[in-house]
Amino acid sequence: MVYRQSLWTRATHWIWAICLFFLLLSGLQIFNARPNLYIGKQSGFAFDNSVLSMTAVNTPGGRRGVTTILGHEFDTTGVFGVSGTAEKPQVRGFPAALTIPSYRDLATGRVIHFFFAWLLVVTLFVWFTASLVNGHLCRDLRPTRGDLARLPQDIADHARFRFHHTGRYNVLQKLSYGIVFFVLFPVIVLTGLTMSPGLDAAWPWLLDLFGGRQTARTIHFVVMTLLVLFFLVHITMVLAAGPINELRSMVTGWYRTDPESNDGPAQ
Template structure:
């Protein structure tokens, strides 16, 4: 097999990518801190404490003492140590939604969690606008992210190949495959705007200035739930993205996002 080095990612793409990594990590951890202040989700304009869509709580009288419980649309699960509460090293039971080990800060502080979340939310928005502007003006969207007709026709074959861990090589590896393109487009133009819009809808100040936001999302509590769902889908996208980086070549993928250079294995010419 011969090797060909291509220039895959422009400097703007690489820089905004790594800023996004930092912003998303802080937003996730601080968002869990904010969620822990009231670890339940509802649909509608008010909190129906008797009938939450999702709730992370605890029960005092478990088989061996208090247990963490997650209520999902009326079905309850024992999630001690993961969600709802768990035992500390000293044997004491502590209530929480998500464990403090994955929140920012790593202890109960709604004020600090909000400060981290709001600062990095605006950093994330500004960085996203820079990326979007570059994408539109440079032709990156049309050239690299928009799937062509041939790729769309082969989407089921691409799904099958990925399920069997058969990945593109040669000329096909020089561009994103159809699943990558569709995933990026969904995140960029659906999930991220939805997360931003629902985040703004949860702000009383924004609701006063733009009351139609509440009408669009069916109330502040519905906006909070949709915000949580869209954020969860973005986390799922990131996990799949990292998994694919690992199974398709860690160093090659990292190098392409650090230096822009990506190595393609091609068949040696006959002769």
């Protein structure tokens, strides 16, 4: 047994999990107020710059949900555009089960979203400061040349669900966590700030950085999707590698490693 996760890492990990849950579902509530995404600084009926839209169309058989992605239309009745029951169909982008609140309430969705967004930012700052002070960043998350040399083998092992419990992060973990912490989180925070007219007035460079408020909204949505995919892969790897051992390390900090062989410790 090795002490793998510090109190700071464990506490911020679970706060992030809570924040991202509420941010996702409240964000979909906000998205439903305008279930369209655009590229450019302007949008509206006079522009043809939509890259995604969820809408409802009237057909002889009733209303159908249609999702358009880059000009390609898909019938998504029951999921996107039109959901609910056949007796009481609901015209909305994402279904009620995926939004907070479940009913249409943009104001409440915004309050929840902004609260957990700032909580996420504060937690990120605390984690970064603590990890810099206690050496977690350089010691555990910085890929070494040896790590990068083992990358092909590490990819092959993960593809075959062969895991080595050494008490250290493997190179795929280091790279994925690095991308999440230092690319996806900063981008989703900055694009969120770019959608605020007040902050745009104070920091107009945000609009130039992301190509306008509408483009920032699209990037925000794309990064959210990438974080959801990361979460799904993360949970899959936890279950495959041994959920009890993995959860123990994120609750108590203690992690059970592989026994040493005659050739030395497992790598």
